[in-house]
Amino acid sequence: MEGKFRFGIMGAGNITRQFCDAVQRTGIAVVAAVAGRTPGKAAKLAGEFQIPGVYEDYEEMLKKEQLDAVYIAVTTNAHYELAMLCLDYRMPVLCEKAMFRTYQEAKTVFERSRQLGVFVMEGMWSRFLPKMAAIRRWIAEGRIGKVTMAQVDIGFQAPLDPQNRYFNRDLGGGAMYDLTVYCYDILTGILEKPVKEVDIQTIWTDTDVDGAELLQVKMDGCLARLAASFLTDLGDKAVFFGSKGRIEMKNPHYGQECWLYEDGKEPEVFAEDHEENGFVYEIREVVNCVRSGAIESQVAPHSMTLEASRLYDRILETKEAAEVISLSELA
Numbered sequence: 001m002e003g004k005f006r007f008g009i010m011g012a013g014n015i016t017r018q019f020c021d022a023v024q025r026t027g028i029a030v031v032a033a034v035a036g037r038t039p040g041k042a043a044k045l046a047g048e049f050q051i052p053g054v055y056e057d058y059e060e061m062l063k064k065e066q067l068d069a070v071y072i073a074v075t076t077n078a079h080y081e082l083a084m085l086c087l088d089y090r091m092p093v094l095c096e097k098a099m100f101r102t103y104q105e106a107k108t109v110f111e112r113s114r115q116l117g118v119f120v121m122e123g124m125w126s127r128f129l130p131k132m133a134a135i136r137r138w139i140a141e142g143r144i145g146k147v148t149m150a151q152v153d154i155g156f157q158a159p160l161d162p163q164n165r166y167f168n169r170d171l172g173g174g175a176m177y178d179l180t181v182y183c184y185d186i187l188t189g190i191l192e193k194p195v196k197e198v199d200i201q202t203i204w205t206d207t208d209v210d211g212a213e214l215l216q217v218k219m220d221g222c223l224a225r226l227a228a229s230f231l232t233d234l235g236d237k238a239v240f241f242g243s244k245g246r247i248e249m250k251n252p253h254y255g256q257e258c259w260l261y262e263d264g265k266e267p268e269v270f271a272e273d274h275e276e277n278g279f280v281y282e283i284r285e286v287v288n289c290v291r292s293g294a295i296e297s298q299v300a301p302h303s304m305t306l307e308a309s310r311l312y313d314r315i316l317e318t319k320e321a322a323e324v325i326s327l328s329e330l331a
Contacts, residue, residue: 025277146243
């Protein structure tokens with residue numbers, strides 16, 4: 001019988017607490033070590049979750065610990081560097097979204113992953129939520145007929161501090177890396193159709209990051225509108241419209257419920273009420289993939305991240321012609 005799967009963590013920010021809690025809930029894994037460059041943060045996290053290994057240097061953790069995989073939880077600007085460092089040590093990687101800032105970063109890491117035969121996955125945990133499988137099942141069963149339109153909106157008023165991770169370019173800030181990635185990966189993960197065209201409208205901030213996007217997406221037989229924003233509350237929701245009804249989600253990237261509205265019938269609700277931490281599902285996926293020798297997940301494959309990274313390149317190209325708004329205008 002295999003022992004518990006041993007995770008190491010790079011980074012000790014708030015999201016690592018959710019990860020540590022989820023690891024404990026799985027019953028099949030443990031967090032064996034954590035490394036963080038801010039003095040004291042890794043030790044504090046270790047104290048909260050009884051993590052035995054504590055480091056202030058990422059490579060030292062890789063050298064000294066016997067780990068099965070590393071969870072990269074730092075800001076987006078450091079993801080590429082740390083993913084490549086892990087691959088130097090043949091270490092499987094689960095990396096927070098957005099995994100990379102450009103297509104070239106993604107391409108380089110995944111080529112290295114394939115050369116070495118080492119598992120790498122972006123932590124797009126929303127794709128693993130049970131409600132996503134329920135929606136795909138409803139659509140496959142023809143419950144709402146042919147899907148011809150879709151809408152995904154995710155947005156909130158981010159703290160107006162130019163130095164925080166939302167608006168600081170040096171930290172990988174920008175709505176595309178934090179919110180648009182969810183909109184796009186939820187849409188493509190549910191409809192499972194190739195994207196043919198994307199029209200992009202952006203608002204940039206005076207801190208040189210994108211504050212909001214509006215995307216018009218054309219797929220086979222379906223049009224979709226995606227909106228993401230750090231500048232206003234968009235009332236997070238997703239709707240898939242078919243010829244015989246529609247499917248709705250509130251809080252599409254983390255909620256536990258979805259609603260099926262078939263023409264002429266009472267609404268049907270799917271609710272996952274026994275799992276309080278959705279990270280559990282992606283952690284189980286990592287454990288299963290690594291132990292089976294896979295180098296990518298079928299639910300969150302390399303192609304998912306590559307496609308989103310191409311989108312970031314296109315959003316970056318809009319900067320010169322985009323409207324620019326000052327953070328002071330929003331205060």
